[in-house]
Amino acid sequence: MTVFLGLPRADPESHLHGAPFPQAARAAIADTQLRRNLGNATATIRAKRARVVGEVPDWAALRAAGAAIKDDTLARLPELLVQLEEAVTARGGTVHWARDATEANRIVTALVQATGADEVVKVKSMATQEIGLNEALEAAGIAAWETDLAELIVQLGHDTPSHILVPAIHRNRAEIREIFLREMGRVGLPAPADLTDSPPALADAARRHLRQKFLDARVAISGANFAVASTGTLSVVESEGNGRMCITLPRTLITVMGIEKLVPTWQDLEVFLQLLPRSSTGERMNPYTSMWSGAVEGQEFHLVLLDNGRTAVLSDPEGRAALRCIRCSACLNVCPVYERTGGHAYGSIYPGPIGAVLSPQMTGPSQNSTLPYASSLCGACYDACPVAIDIPSMLVHLRSQVPHPAAERAVMRSVAYAMGSPRRWAVALAVSKAGRLLGRRRGRLSTLPPPLSGWTSSRDLPLPPAESFRDWWTRTHGDGS
Numbered sequence: 496m497t498v499f500l501g502l503p504r505a506d507p508e509s510h511l512h513g514a515p516f517p518q519a520a521r522a523a524i525a526d527t528q529l530r531r532n533l534g535n536a537t538a539t540i541r542a543k544r545a546r547v548v549g550e551v552p553d554w555a556a557l558r559a560a561g562a563a564i565k566d567d568t569l570a571r572l573p574e575l576l577v578q579l580e581e582a583v584t585a586r587g588g589t590v591h592w593a594r595d596a597t598e599a600n601r602i603v604t605a606l607v608q609a610t611g612a613d614e615v616v617k618v619k620s621m622a623t624q625e626i627g628l629n630e631a632l633e634a635a636g637i638a639a640w641e642t643d644l645a646e647l648i649v650q651l652g653h654d655t656p657s658h659i660l661v662p663a664i665h666r667n668r669a670e671i672r673e674i675f676l677r678e679m680g681r682v683g684l685p686a687p688a689d690l691t692d693s694p695p696a697l698a699d700a701a702r703r704h705l706r707q708k709f710l711d712a713r714v715a716i717s718g719a720n721f722a723v724a725s726t727g728t729l730s731v732v733e734s735e736g737n738g739r740m741c742i743t744l745p746r747t748l749i750t751v752m753g754i755e756k757l758v759p760t761w762q763d764l765e766v767f768l769q770l771l772p773r774s775s776t777g778e779r780m781n782p783y784t785s786m787w788s789g790a791v792e793g794q795e796f797h798l799v800l801l802d803n804g805r806t807a808v809l810s811d812p813e814g815r816a817a818l819r820c821i822r823c824s825a826c827l828n829v830c831p832v833y834e835r836t837g838g839h840a841y842g843s844i845y846p847g848p849i850g851a852v853l854s855p856q857m858t859g860p861s862q863n864s865t866l867p868y869a870s871s872l873c874g875a876c877y878d879a880c881p882v883a884i885d886i887p888s889m890l891v892h893l894r895s896q897v898p899h900p901a902a903e904r905a906v907m908r909s910v911a912y913a914m915g916s917p918r919r920w921a922v923a924l925a926v927s928k929a930g931r932l933l934g935r936r937r938g939r940l941s942t943l944p945p946p947l948s949g950w951t952s953s954r955d956l957p958l959p960p961a962e963s964f965r966d967w968w969t970r971t972h973g974d975g976s
Contacts, residue, residue: 513842543777586789
């Protein structure tokens with residue numbers, strides 16, 4: 496007899512949920528500086544992406560190929576993961592399996608402690624943010640230094656990322672200068688006293704600050720953009736060279752990777768190395784693409800394969816395509832909701848449209864019940880996604896799964912009852928015309944009694960038409976014709 500023990504969900508240590516979206520978004524929308532920063536940044540990235548995508552004549556075919564490869568990978572995930580483990584092990588690496596954030600943090604912390612190091616350098620990694628690795632290492636007396644420029648800004652600012660690709664997108668140059676002047680000297684090489692807010696000056700200050708961290712580090716921790724199952728090759732793509740420094744200099748390298756980051760072969764990887772840079776940074780190719788297979792001479796390599804809710808996503812036929820995501824953030828940059836609220840409002844390290852589907856699936860819809868509503872369902876995210884994830888359909892699917900307030904259920908039952916009979920619906924339409932009296936002075940309904948006040952607290956309702964379609968039809972065609 497087979498006993499089903501359930502599928503792993505993300506555990507409480509995961510950074511996948513926070514305050515309800517409406518509550519968090521209210522504060523973000525009131526911040527005009529934040530909205531200005533986001534508007535400028537996303538408009539720039541959108542224009543760059545549109546230009547370089549337009550250069551590729553077979554973009555639609557490339558997009559379809561990416562989706563097909565990912566679907567094939569997900570269908571054969573157990574088999575390919577075993578193949579990856581065997582290949583990494585054969586090349587001198589050690590593979591660890593983590594069901595959730597707690598297990599992953601325990602494994603990585605023990606590996607670092609075994610080296611005797613009390614600090615590590617990190618490559619930008621969504622997986623390690625997802626499990627709260629920095630906090631877990633800090634609790635064990637180990638300092639983790641982010642080396643990606645945007646992540647460094649977020650870390651020094653005691654902030655949290657608000658964008659998948661550009662974590663400090665909500666900060667402008669003047670704010671970054673203030674952070675560098677205030678914080679760099681406290682944790683390492685201080686910023687020059689005459690630091691300006693020009694991009695070259697800020698980048699130079701960060702470079703000098705990080706140089707000593709790279710040279711001192713004995714352990715590095717990375718994520719992985721892709722893993723090739725047939726050869727055990729891991730890949731990190733980035734724009735600053737910090738990833739290459741982390742991967743090559745320290746004596747111990749630990750990679751934490753979500754189990755969905757697989758591709759079967761090198762030929763499959765070629766497709767994604769074309770899709771990712773154009774969709775993320777609007778570049779034809781990444782400035783730095785680092786690849787390694789197992790351990791190199793003189794270096795110890797550990798790969799931690801992370802589930803943390805991914806097999807729960809895989810079990811949902813309506814939602815598993817979310818695991819195609821390559822974290823390019825193209826959906827964020829075209830989303831009208833994200834552009835106005837920023838990433839913090841989503842309460843998860845995965846913000847924007849893909850976060851609105853991925854986070855509830857990984858934690859269970861009840862833990863993120865408001866995120867499926869953080870969308871206008873305009874479909875711009877689907878059009879922009881390089882692996883054709885139908886995010887709007889998934890949002891509708893998730894809305895049917897999240898718990899609904901009692902008042903909303905009562906309203907929907909009432910509407911269903913009225914629409915269940917032509918006579919009752921005709922009476923309801925006649926009664927609704929009374930709303931014209933309530934809003935006759937402003938030409939719209941701005942205040943309704945509970946429970947309908949939930950709608951008018953944040954938006955107006957148009958007045959009911961003076962003549963319904965039924966009335967018009969009867970008047971122009973006669974009753975029953």
